[in-house]
Amino acid sequence: MITKKMEAALNEQINKEMYSAYLYMAMSADATEKGLDGFARWFMVQYHEEMFHAMKLYQYVVDQDGKVTLKGIKEPPATFSGIQEMFESTLEHEQFITKSINELVDLAIEEKDHATHNFLNWYVEEQVEEEKNDHDILAKLAMLSDSTKGPGIYMLDKEIGSRALTIPSDFSVDGFAEGVES
Ligand code: OFO
Numbered sequence: 001m002i003t004k005k006m007e008a009a010l011n012e013q014i015n016k017e018m019y020s021a022y023l024y025m026a027m028s029a030d031a032t033e034k035g036l037d038g039f040a041r042w043f044m045v046q047y048h049e050e051m052f053h054a055m056k057l058y059q060y061v062v063d064q065d066g067k068v069t070l071k072g073i074k075e076p077p078a079t080f081s082g083i084q085e086m087f088e089s090t091l092e093h094e095q096f097i098t099k100s101i102n103e104l105v106d107l108a109i110e111e112k113d114h115a116t117h118n119f120l121n122w123y124v125e126e127q128v129e130e131e132k133n134d135h136d137i138l139a140k141l142a143m144l145s146d147s148t149k150g151p152g153i154y155m156l157d158k159e160i161g162s163r164a165l166t167i168p169s170d171f172s173v174d175g176f177a178e179g180v181e182s
Contacts, residue, residue, distance in 0.1 A: 006116060007066040009107055014057045015071045016100055021050035023093060026076040027086045036153075038161025039083055045163045046090075052167045053126070056177040060119055078141035083153065084141055098127040 002010070018058050028043035080086045101123045108117035137160070144152035168176045 002061070002064045002066050002113065002116060003111055006107060006111060006113060007061060007064075009104055010057055010061050010066070010116075011069050013066065013100060013104060014054050014061075015073065016097060017050050017051045017054035017057065018070075018073050019076070020093065020097065021047050021054065022073050023076040024050060024090075026078060027080065027090070030080050030082070032080070034077075034082075036083065036157050037094070038157035038159070039086070040161075042160045043086075045165050048165050048169050049167055051169070051171075052177075052180075053123070055171040056122075059093065059171075059177045060116075064115070084138075087134055087138050091131065091138065094127065094130045094134060098131065102129055118178070 024043045024046040026030065028040045028047060031037075031040035031043060058068050077089075080089065101120065105117060105124065106119050107113075108120060140156055144150070144156070167180055
């Protein structure tokens with residue numbers, strides 16, 4: 001079981017992960033608009049990852065006999081000045097999510113809630129990966145003299161577009177949240 005305070009905090013995190021999904025879907029749409037199909041794919045894969053993060057939390061609350069309460073998802077920006085801004089915003093957002101996960105872990109420790117603490121470790125590791133992905137792409141963008149157009153961005157678009165979805169996207173399958181590496 002989880003406390004009501006923990007239930008509320010996990011519900012908040014579901015909302016944040018849903019906003020992450022929405023934000024990356026908006027970036028995907030904007031990249032498509034700009035003719036950058038590879039980046040559009042990368043962000044759409046990221047959208048699915050965020051949906052998985054949200055649904056893994058959802059399933060955990062249900063498994064702990066808690067109540068999932070969904071709140072409104074705030075509107076993400078519709079346009080970005082370019083790929084550089086998208087990844088700078090992505091990194092900034094992921095750092096915000098990392099802080100939020102750390103606060104959840106703090107609460108689990110405070111409540112001596114070992115099950116939730118153990119569950120959240122997956123997210124702690126995942127956030128290291130999320131931030132690393134953004135740092136790596138920003139480092140590649142920094143190598144290009146003009147990161148909004150030209151052959152460099154064309155080649156990077158091709159490379160980024162090879163990203164594959166490695167997590168389940170059908171959340172109606174029993175046990176979908178298990179056995180996935182962070
Ligand atoms: Fe769910 O990790 Fe990104 O936001």
